[in-house]
Amino acid sequence: MTEFARQVETLRPQLLRYARSQLRNDAWAEDAVSETLLAALEKPQSFSGQSQLKTWLVGILKHKVIDQLRRHSRECTIFSEDDETDIDELLFAADGHWREAPQEWGNPEQSLGQRQFFEVLELCVEKLPATQGRVFMMREWLELGTDEICKELSITSTNLWVMLHRARLRLRECLQQGWFAGRPMT
């Protein structure tokens, strides 16, 4: 095995973790990563060396992950019971007021400067219901526009808005409980 191949191979676990968090399916994630590594090994000359190897591979992986999403679009958009939960009903009273008013989260840098915060964030993203999680990650990690997401998954924009809305409210709830609750904010 060449040195290049060895370096590529050492990044496999990390790439697999990223692919899993986006696809929420182990088999598809394996395929996306295998295709990524193959593409890298077949065309090592397209790695200019100007960016890090990891950055280059993640760039390829994002394309392969989108291929998988497209290929499995129907299975990707099945709503589980969790996906269907109307978070708004839990957060708001019938008159549209907060049941429990949002709390102060304090100075962002206090949280964003800490490694543990991002560990909680990752866990919270993982805990999103599968379909919401996929859509949220398409937006936040793959950085696709809302029109593109609708197109790739063949869903209506109404569906997409509902899913993004619920995903973000869940994420907020999870961060509140997993990180901000009990922390004195200045």
Added chain:
Amino acid sequence: MVFSRSCREVTRLVLESEDRELPLADRMALQIHWRICDGCTKFRDQARLMRQAMKRWRSYRDDGEDGDSGTPSS
């Protein structure tokens, strides 16, 4: 009132503004609501913090040094 919105509606608008530019009337409604509603002002700040967090998380993932965490090493 023309610009009157419930907290529930304001929350939806705040989250939608993460993904699209809101019409002028909605932006006006948000400004007016935030002046009188402490809860929604806090929610707005929470949404901002989450946006900053996702941005930083993405750059650690995509460009960060090797290592398996994808998080800052402080």
